[in-house]
Amino acid sequence: MDVTSKTSEVPDEPAAAAVTEKVWKAGRLEPMPIRKLPDAPPSIHILGPTVFLVALGVGMGESYMWPRLVLVFGPDIRWLFMVGVTLQAFVLLEMARYAMATGESIFFGAARIFKPLMWFFYVAAILIYMWPGHLSAGAAAFEEVTGIPWQITACVALVFVGVLFSLLSVIYNFLEKLLGLLIGFLVVGTSVIAAIVGSWDDLARTVSGMFAVGFFPQEAMTAAWFPVVVGSIAFAGPSGMQQMWYTLQLRDSGAGMGAHIPKIRGLRSAGEAESMPSRGFMFDTEDPAEMAKWKGWRKWVTFDALLLFWGITMLVTISFTVLAMSAARTNPNVASLIEGGDREAALKAMSDAFASAGSPILGTLFFAFIALIGLNATLGLFDSFSRGQADMTYYFVPGAKRFSMSRLYAGFLWGVIVFGILILLFGPADGPAGILDTLAFLSTFAMGAYCIVLLLVNNKLLPKKIRPGPVRNAIIGFGAVFYLGMLFYCLFRFGVAVG
Amino acid sequence: MSELKQLAEFCAPAATVGVAAGVVAGILGSIAGQPFGTAVVTGLGLGVPLLLFGAGYAALMAFGKVPAGVFAPAAVYWVIAFPLALMAHAIVTEWAIAGSPGLPPEPWKFLAFRALISMGFAIGFLWMHEQLGRHWWPRILPHNRYARRTVEQYAHLAAALEARKAATGRGRKKRVA
Numbered sequence: 001m002d003v004t005s006k007t008s009e010v011p012d013e014p015a016a017a018a019v020t021e022k023v024w025k026a027g028r029l030e031p032m033p034i035r036k037l038p039d040a041p042p043s044i045h046i047l048g049p050t051v052f053l054v055a056l057g058v059g060m061g062e063s064y065m066w067p068r069l070v071l072v073f074g075p076d077i078r079w080l081f082m083v084g085v086t087l088q089a090f091v092l093l094e095m096a097r098y099a100m101a102t103g104e105s106i107f108f109g110a111a112r113i114f115k116p117l118m119w120f121f122y123v124a125a126i127l128i129y130m131w132p133g134h135l136s137a138g139a140a141a142f143e144e145v146t147g148i149p150w151q152i153t154a155c156v157a158l159v160f161v162g163v164l165f166s167l168l169s170v171i172y173n174f175l176e177k178l179l180g181l182l183i184g185f186l187v188v189g190t191s192v193i194a195a196i197v198g199s200w201d202d203l204a205r206t207v208s209g210m211f212a213v214g215f216f217p218q219e220a221m222t223a224a225w226f227p228v229v230v231g232s233i234a235f236a237g238p239s240g241m242q243q244m245w246y247t248l249q250l251r252d253s254g255a256g257m258g259a260h261i262p263k264i265r266g267l268r269s270a271g272e273a274e275s276m277p278s279r280g281f282m283f284d285t286e287d288p289a290e291m292a293k294w295k296g297w298r299k300w301v302t303f304d305a306l307l308l309f310w311g312i313t314m315l316v317t318i319s320f321t322v323l324a325m326s327a328a329r330t331n332p333n334v335a336s337l338i339e340g341g342d343r344e345a346a347l348k349a350m351s352d353a354f355a356s357a358g359s360p361i362l363g364t365l366f367f368a369f370i371a372l373i374g375l376n377a378t379l380g381l382f383d384s385f386s387r388g389q390a391d392m393t394y395y396f397v398p399g400a401k402r403f404s405m406s407r408l409y410a411g412f413l414w415g416v417i418v419f420g421i422l423i424l425l426f427g428p429a430d431g432p433a434g435i436l437d438t439l440a441f442l443s444t445f446a447m448g449a450y451c452i453v454l455l456l457v458n459n460k461l462l463p464k465k466i467r468p469g470p471v472r473n474a475i476i477g478f479g480a481v482f483y484l485g486m487l488f489y490c491l492f493r494f495g496v497a498v499g
Numbered sequence: 500m501s502e503l504k505q506l507a508e509f510c511a512p513a514a515t516v517g518v519a520a521g522v523v524a525g526i527l528g529s530i531a532g533q534p535f536g537t538a539v540v541t542g543l544g545l546g547v548p549l550l551l552f553g554a555g556y557a558a559l560m561a562f563g564k565v566p567a568g569v570f571a572p573a574a575v576y577w578v579i580a581f582p583l584a585l586m587a588h589a590i591v592t593e594w595a596i597a598g599s600p601g602l603p604p605e606p607w608k609f610l611a612f613r614a615l616i617s618m619g620f621a622i623g624f625l626w627m628h629e630q631l632g633r634h635w636w637p638r639i640l641p642h643n644r645y646a647r648r649t650v651e652q653y654a655h656l657a658a659a660l661e662a663r664k665a666a667t668g669r670g671r672k673k674r675v676a
Contacts, residue, residue, distance in 0.1 A: 181630050187623030188519065191616050192545065195585050200605075200612040307570065307622070315619040 024282035026461040027112030032102060037283035038259045040296030054183055054312050063373055064137075064347070065232045066317050067324030068338050072225070073217050075209030075325075080229065081317065082210045084236030087482065089310045090475045091243050094454045094468060096301040099247035100256025101294075101466055104280030106247045106450065107392050109457035115396070117453060122392045124442050125241055129385045131428075131439075132158070132420035138374010140344055141367040144351065155421050157375070161382050162417045166410060168266035175383055176253065182376050187312060189369055190319040198322035206321045223494040230486045231440065237313050240443040244450055245384035248391055256297050257281045264387065265406040276394065276405050285463040294466060323366070324350060386412040441487065448484035451476050509645035510557035512631035516624055517553025518546045537595055544591030548584035553624070555580070561645035567629075567652040574621045581617035582610040 023031035069077050098109050111118035135157065139150035168174050209215075220229050238246070251258035260281045283290045327350040328335040338346040347370060351363040390408035393400045400408065454476050458468050468476075490496060556576050559565045565572040586602075586609065594600040603609045633653075636646040 177630065180626060184516075184623045184627035184630060185519065187619055188516065188627065189623075191581075191620035191623060195581070195613045195616045195620075196588070198612065198616070200608045203612055203615055311622060312619075315622065319616070319619065 022284070024463065026102070026282070027109075029108075029112050030279045032104075032280050032282040034284050035257065035260055035281040037257060037290050037293045037297070038254075039293055040300050054179075054308055063316070063320045063370060064343060065228075065235065067321045068346070069229065069232055070206070070209070070321050071324060071328055071335050071338050073220060075205040075321070076212035076215040077217075077220070077229075078206065078209035078321070079212045079215060080233050081236050084233040085310060085313050087475070087479050088237040088243065089305050090472065091451065091454065091479060092238075092246065092305045092309055093302060094458060094472060094476055095243050095247050096250055096255070096305075097298075097466070097468060098454070098457050098462065099250040099258065100297050100301065101462055102280035102282060103251055103257035103259070103261045104247075105251060105388070105391050106244045106453065106457065107388065108280065108395060109461060110453045111392075111396060112461055113453065113456045117449070118392060118396065120449065121241065121244065121446065122389070124446050125385060125388055128240055128439055128443050128446075129381065130416055130419055132424050134381060135374065135378055135420070135424075137343065137347075138371045138378065141347065141370035141374065144348065144367045145364055145371065151424050154424050157378060158417045158420050158424075161379060162414055165383065165386075165413055166266050171252075171264055171266055171383065171409075173263075175379065179376060179379060182372060183312070186369060186372050186376070187315065189365065189372075190316055193365060193369070194319035194322050197326045198319075199326065202322045202325045203318070206318055206325070223496070226494060227490050227496050230490050231444075233486070234444045234447060234483060236317075237309070239447065241388065241446050241450070242384065243447075245388050248384070248387045250301075252387070255301070256294075257283060262405075264390070264409050266410070278395070282463070285465040291465065382413060382416065385416060386410075441491070444483055444487045448480050448482075448487065451480035451483065455480070505643045505645055506558060506561055507554075508639055508643055509561050509636070509649075510554040512635050513553040513557035513560075513624075513628050514550045515553075515631060516627045517549035517551070519627075540595040541588070541592055544595075545584065545588040548587040552577075552580035552584055553628075556624075557628075560649065563648065567649050570622070570625060573625045574618055577617045577621040577624065578614050581620050582613035585613045586610065 022034040024034060025031045066078070066081055095106055098104070098106060102109070107118050107121055110121065132154065135154040136150060139153040139157065142148065142153050143150045165171055219225055250256070251261050252263050254263075257280060260277070262276060283294070285291060285294075324334075324338065328338070331349065331352070334346065334349040337349045340346075347367070351366045386409045389412040390405055393408050393412075394403075394405045403411070455473060459473065556565070556573065559572075559576070560567060565576070586606070589603045589609070590600045593603075632649070636643075636650055639646045640650060
């Protein structure tokens with residue numbers, strides 16, 4: 001094992017200064033001191049940082065894009081969704097491997113391999129996520145329920161998120177609880193609506209479609225649909241850089257070696273923040289007791305990945321597909337609207353169909369859930385974006401360590417909020433039309449790129465005993481080829497980025 | 500405090516989750532301008548059975564028949580309870596609209612479909628139950644033996660968290676503002 005003894009030069013920990021301690025050399029940056037791995041919690045409790053990924057991941061892809069593809073190509077197209085989400089579950093497990101073993105984010109890992117990689121993610125995150133377009137679907141649904149114009153709701157929501165996150169003492173704990181409740185409510189509610197309006201046949205067709213491996217109709221290979229299909233697969237579950245942010249949430253939840261890293265605080269309590277160590281830590285993989293604890297952590301995160309992430313993503317999308325099929329049966333006009341791609345008109349028609357077919361309240365309830373999905377995604381996105389940018393800025397922008405991580409977090413949070421409000425009032429919410437293709441390209445490219453980064457950090461930076469096995473490596477390698485291959489095929493064959 | 504009262508108090512979070520779907524459905528219906536009577540009847544038709552079944556699950560937990568926070572027993576419980584609650588809702592809705600109670604067409608298919616969907620409801624139920632319970636049970640702990648027993652089941656988790664905290668405390672210093 002590449003653990004060496006050296007005189008520690010870690011400035012944050014006076015107790016450790018000038019004593020010889022074991023460190024783990026990982027890449028080109030500062031070595032990681034060896035510390036104790038905390039005990040893993042038992043996996044009986046079903047709460048964990050994966051709640052953030054679920055909040056971010058269960059979005060328009062699950063509630064709109066996939067139901068749309070099912071109506072156009074039939075339920076058998078859903079096997080591609082199965083591939084997309086399963087691949088993302090493996091990505092989640094591998095992201096967790098690095099974060100839990102070191103307490104560092106995947107961005108820090110990328111910088112240990114090759115700094116420009118990290119800078120690519122830094123710039124891409126700003127370009128992709130500073131546009132407030134993601135607010136529009138949820139706020140538009142809220143407008144349907146209450147009549148309040150969506151721009152007003154979106155602006156109020158932006159300020160509310162900013163004030164809320166600034167007042168909190170420890171942001172992570174609050175958000176985990178809030179999102180846990182909201183998603184629990186979403187899952188309970190979606191199940192109830194699907195149970196009221198759906199039928200056995202809808203469900204049977206939806207579920208059997210998930211195993212129709214190899215089904216790919218000719219129409220899906222056209223310039224009109226192929227980019228949409230590719231986009232829907234890439235955006236099944238968490239998309240873009242959301243999986244990378246998950247490593248930060250793991251760290252802040254104190255998972256694995258993240259327990260040695262202080263938590264980010266709200267602006268009001270930023271002065272109380274503990275000093276941030278200048279790098280992560282490693283545990284002694286030669287110690288059997290430590291390895292036993294590591295196995296406990298892997299079990300914990302696997303439980304999170306399977307039940308929470310895979311299970312809930314599948315459940316919500318199956319429920320929404322059943323809803324779309326049921327609405328199309330009630331009102332054939334819905335099918336043509338959904339196929340046509342006008343999202344707002346399609347959602348409105350689905351709501352009307354439920355109101356007329358089932359209980360009269362179902363139409364409203366449907367919009368309430370779309371609004372709830374939007375709220376979950378917004379809360380998760382603002383927190384995650386600010387967390388990711390603050391992390392990279394703190395460690396790698398010269399002079400940034402003068403500010404605490406909590407202050408940098410607040411800076412990015414308010415920056416994206418103010419920019420968002422200005423754009424909502426005066427500009428195009430999704431970003432200028434001329435760069436939309438570039439943004440879609442960057443988002444999918446980042447996913448291929450993080451698969452490569454994962455392979456590198458987990459196989460080059462971690463001690464041999466905790467590296468992924470060949471099967472896991474093959475799956476992540478397949479992910480890189482899958483995302484990048486489809487992206488470039490789309491670009492060269494049809495001249496467009498994913499839809 | 501009597502046994503029954505203690506049990507009812509312990510079951511409050513589960514009953515809250517059970518009734519949430521029905522009550523919120525009723526309130527939203529009223530906001531949306533639907534006929535008030537229909538909204539209330541539909542809400543109650545679903546809310547009351549889910550409240551009773553939710554409380555039933557918590558009672559099983561209180562008597563130690565199912566462990567706290569474990570998914571499999573909750574899934575088994577709701578695979579039976581959820582379709583029955585929806586059946587009750589369908590009968591009540593039929594009653595409110597047609598004037599006399601009636602079973603939905605193809606009742607077995609109706610139940611089978613809801614049984615499959617119940618898996619999702621079980622996850623959501625367990626999740627919310629734990630979220631609400633972890634605030635409620637410690638509060639009633641001193642006088643409620645069921646809450647005490649449940650909190651003890653989480654003791655291992657608490658111990659593990661404690662160990663993590665202890666590890667976190669090492670090598671930190673307060674930032675000097």
